[in-house]
Amino acid sequence: MSDVHEVLRLKGLRKVYNPGTPQEQEVLRGIDMCVSSGELTALIGPSGSGKSTLLNIIGLLDSPSAGELYLMGRATRTLDDETRTRLRNETIGFVFQFHHLISAFSVLDNVLMPLMIRCGKPGAEDVQLAERLLAQVGLEGFGCKRAGQLSGGQQQRVAIARALVTRPALLLADEPTGNLDTRTAEQVFELFREINREFGCAVLVVTHDPRLSGSCRRSIELVDGSIVRDTQTA
């Protein structure tokens, strides 16, 4: 494991909504953590503990009020919107609870979308990669179908293939199984474990499901915007 490297580091990260007003609310209270490549980490905690806010900040969709976020060793807090957007495209893959595919496009186009955003028209190699990823998530031959024609579980697999198409260093998943039945949820989570093993990317999963968090090697528990536990199993 000599090629293990730090993907993400958070240093004194705070997030305050409506600062200086009566509605001021501190959602994250000084988070310090580090995630390395190849780690499969579950982020758990009760509703309102700040998990999604933290995930949004890590995904560069939101900015912290204080503290610093290093992505691949690069400080991100002062980056402008354009640079953050490019960094997001190059470094991070997202999987959301509600699949979030673009219904106007085919399954293959949905998978290729992050690459198309980066480079325009995809080349033959890109298409091959997308088809291979679809096969890997068990959806071989589904490329031409419209996203809306698939079941919930299938859509979530497409979303996973899409998140992996740019070979991201960090894969973020927000309640990826929250909207699926137990059996499909187990299949999807197994897929995450496979991906983590095969691609070697760091995977950070927000979940409420104790079985899923239990199957992760590392588990971080967030309560009231602070990390109360960070456990690692062998």
Next chain:
Amino acid sequence: MRWLNALWLEWKIALAFLLDNRLQTLLIMVGIAVGSAVIVFITALISGLQSNVIERTLGTQAHLKIEMPDEVNRVLPASDNAVALVLHSPRAQRLRSLSNWQALRDLLDGQPGVRAVSPLATGPAIARRGQARASIALMGIDPERYQRIVPVARDLVAGRFVAEGDQVALGAELARELGLSVGDKLRLDGGEGRERVVRVAGIFELGVRELDARYVYLDLRQAQILLDLPGGVTQIDLTVEDIFAAEKVAERMARLTGMQAESWMATNGQLLNALRSQSMTTEMIRIFVGLSVAFGIASVLAVSVVQRTREIGILRAMGSPRSQVMRVFLLQGGLLGLAGSALGGLVGWGLIQVFNLFGPRLFVIEVSSGLLLSAMLVATLTGVLAAVAPARRAARYDPAVAIRYV
């Protein structure tokens, strides 16, 4: 090249969004098409009508004429400490020849914006045949030059347009009054014993009763003798390249020659007013129809931005920059304008063909490809401009919020 390749995705997303909501796209396209059809039809109709009116009016007269300045009484200025009370009658304007008109003609020939120059000796006379008499206007011309000002030969109803030696061409109304046909003789009386017997070579009908009853075109030298203007001409007629610039050309010519220059715009003030009012009305209709099309596109795209909120959030989360999201919606506006106006142009063209076939048939409306292309270009630009506000709104979405939009 990289830029073009990057724009490829914007095209793909814009088209996919438009095709995904077909009914909405179809409805707004029909709206744009109706607006464009109205603009194309009304523009072609009014410009056809105006060119018909202008052709009828200017087909029988010069765009501008150059004459000697009016003769006025000269009043000696009063001495320093005196007040002068002046009582005078305006002077009668006698026929006078333009000074040095040959040099003037050659000078005018080379002027920019001037298409044709024709010197003319014109004045009143009496035409007699037997006991019948008619008051006429003698038009002594150089036929070759004059034909470039008023193509009389086009309006001939009998004979040929000849104005040489003793051969003349006269209006159909005058011929009817004096009972003349081609080959007949008549006597022209310029007054004070100056008379000539001439032969009718051609009869024309310009379509203006006053002219058809009075005009007699004859050889310039014959007219000079009858009007007692040896070697002289009373005016020089001009046609210009741009008829609506005639007044400016007239002002320039007046400064250049020191003569009096009068354009058709000055002599046909009411017609010009009517044409201008008509153009203004058309312009207003075009502006308001254009505005309603623009608001239509803007409102549809504003709805579309709301409908696509989550998808915009997904694109942004996947690394789509704000500028790309903005371009997607600008392109949608442009595409709606282009496709709608192409359809509208076709409908407008069809309406014009129907008008030409089944309308009053007073004149034929022609549709230029330039009009259709410019309508499409303007509609496309209008679409892009109308999309600016919705596109900016889409680009400003916070991806973290947009992605949770239900």
